[in-house]
Amino acid sequence: MNNQIEVNGNCHCGKIKISGKCEQGMVVACHCTDCQQFSGAPFRPVVIIKKDDIIIEGQVTEYSKIADSGNERIQGFCGTCGCQLYARAPDKSVFNVRTGFLKQQHTLTPAKHIFGQSKVAWIEKILEGRWHVGGPDSNEMHLNF
Numbered sequence: 607m608n609n610q611i612e613v614n615g616n617c618h619c620g621k622i623k624i625s626g627k628c629e630q631g632m633v634v635a636c637h638c639t640d641c642q643q644f645s646g647a648p649f650r651p652v653v654i655i656k657k658d659d660i661i662i663e664g665q666v667t668e669y670s671k672i673a674d675s676g677n678e679r680i681q682g683f684c685g686t687c688g689c690q691l692y693a694r695a696p697d698k699s700v701f702n703v704r705t706g707f708l709k710q711q712h713t714l715t716p717a718k719h720i721f722g723q724s725k726v727a728w729i730e731k732i733l734e735g736r737w738h739v740g741g742p743d744s745n746e747m748h749l750n751f
């Protein structure tokens with residue numbers, strides 16, 4: 607296969623490991639309201655991996671939701687640390703793996719954005735706020751906030 611890449615990662619507590627092979631371009635950022643609510647974030651990027659190309663180690667907790675379309679989507683996450691891992695079809699044919707826990711996430715640029723109708727109103731202003739290299743306890747924050 608052309609442009610196939612290997613991805614891997616684990617949940618925050620380390621109980622679940624996922625690895626797989628996917629096409630570089632198969633990354634989709636979903637801006638639907640369910641993704642916003644599940645993640646507490648403006649959108650969720652996923653890389654699409656076929657059943658035969660994914661290896662899941664550990665016990666994934668699953669939650670079934672019915673989309674507006676009527677389709678059932680199974681949401682997989684770690685029952686211990688809450689890390690969101692994937693959405694899958696009921697027949698397990700395809701897994702949409704969340705890129706945020708994958709070590710390769712920085713190379714997984716979304717090729718498509720879906721549900722743009724519900725994107726957060728400030729998405730195009732994301733670079734306009736003040737950006738800090740460090741976290742909330744770093745000196746620069748105390749000096750500049």
Ligand SMILES: [Zn+2]
Nearest residue numbers: 617619684687
């Ligand atoms: Zn975990």
Ligand SMILES: [Zn+2]
Nearest residue numbers: 636637638641
């Ligand atoms: Zn979504």
